[in-house]
Amino acid sequence: MSDENAPAMDYAAHEATYEGFINFSKVGTVAVLTIVVCLIMFGFGGTAAVVFGWLMLFAMLVSSAIGLALGASGWIPPTVVFGLTCVLAVLTV
Template sequence: MSEDNASAMDYDSHERTYEAFINFSKIGTVAVLNIVVCLILFAFGGTTAVVFGWLMLIATLVATAIGMALGASGWIPPTAVFGLTVVLAVLMV
């Protein structure tokens, strides 16, 4: 039988967890897209593209860490790095 002394659900905790999950999903999606573009630079670019691919990969890790610390607007730094990586990929490949 169920117990009558079960505690009520903590809706504030649920909402904070949901918001954190959504923010992590945004940041993670942009970071994975940037890694894919870096892989394109590695595969189809020359020596210069490989160097810029490594630099953009490191920049992605740093921007992702900064984005995780920012919270709700954390998608902005990885997106800026992604935009720069796409521009470099278009110019070099």
């Protein structure tokens, strides 16, 4: 038989990786929804919708970076930007 033993699983590292994946999934989902609303603003809105769409895309990038840095509650900043983008889309499209 083999004299080598497989190392025990590092549960702390596994759980940290899993939490990071779940956080990235939440932030990524909200970011994609924001991009879709911005595309609707670009396609069906006027000049104001296009300007606000670009501003919201930039805000989405910043809030997603902040959200990824926050950890477990990282979905909150991109969700605020998504809500604001939806309000602007309703008002400008």
